[in-house]
Amino acid sequence: MVTKNLWGELPDAADIRSPVTILREQASLLTQMTNGTLQGEVYLENSGGRFSSTLYILAPALDDYRYSVLSVQYPVVS
């Protein structure tokens, strides 16, 4: 028996770049470009159905001081 697809047409996941994905790419680039002198970090938080992705610059030489570059907040899209 063939299982019926109840999901409908879904977009190709490979075409989807979430905000956290974009930020992680930039975090990684920062680390590479500065040879680890500065490191990029992304924190993902969620509370009450709201997500927050924050891109930090981490400075190991300053005892891991963290500076927030930007934060993106978005709800779960229904």
Added chain:
Amino acid sequence: MATFLFWNINKKPLQDHIVALCHEHDVDILILAESDLPAVPLLQALNTEQRSTFRQPFNLSDRLFFLIRYPTDWLKPVRDDGGVAIRHFIPPIGPDILLAAVHLPSKLYGNESDQIFEANRAAQMVTEAEERVGHTRTVIVGDFNMNPFEPGMVGTRGFQAVMDQRIARRINRTVLGKEYSFFYNPMWSRLGDLSKGPPGTYYYNSSTHVNFFWNTFDQVLIRPDLLDLFSADRFQVLDVAGQQSLLSSNGLPDSSLNSDHLPLLFNIEIERVI
């Protein structure tokens, strides 16, 4: 004794008032929110004819401004995230302290859910900083844009800031299997006209059905581990700077000449444990 002054100056040119307050109250750590004041003239004014000098520590926050009357390496940056600036205060003698300054989002730009979310985020940042430094000798001061009784201030995932030191000294409580740590909030004792000092720190007369008129958005929160060093007697909401009242003739913050917020002054008696 370390004396702290916090003031949201609402982008007003209040250098003279700031200098008067710092000199009158022997302030050691000055924290400003909504300040456009250039640092150099302020430092020059603060340090004129003074025995000890203010310095500007490393600070990347564009929302909170620090000046300290200590060597700058006593105040190390831990984290800057929007309206949250966390610093590690490390005197050579006495206990080190975690100092967080906040300027959380205003009700003008968000609803209660937004403020709860931001309070939860800020509280989590403080917890992470405490884990990094290995202690909970923490004080948070700033413009929370919430009153002491609002959910972001009292909720477990927010600051869980209580009005009774005896409750705060229980350290934490468990809700649905998870432990949450307390802060003590002395601002509860500063609500209303029968309290010491002005009835609040910010006055706003709205046209809505619920109108508190006086709000206490500017607050200081203390972890129980620091309570023995917090001087309740010296804690003040200030309404005078030098000879100048910060209130108008009707007893409200004179926002035409001064800030629409009143400053907070408090002490941490670091030398008490020496």
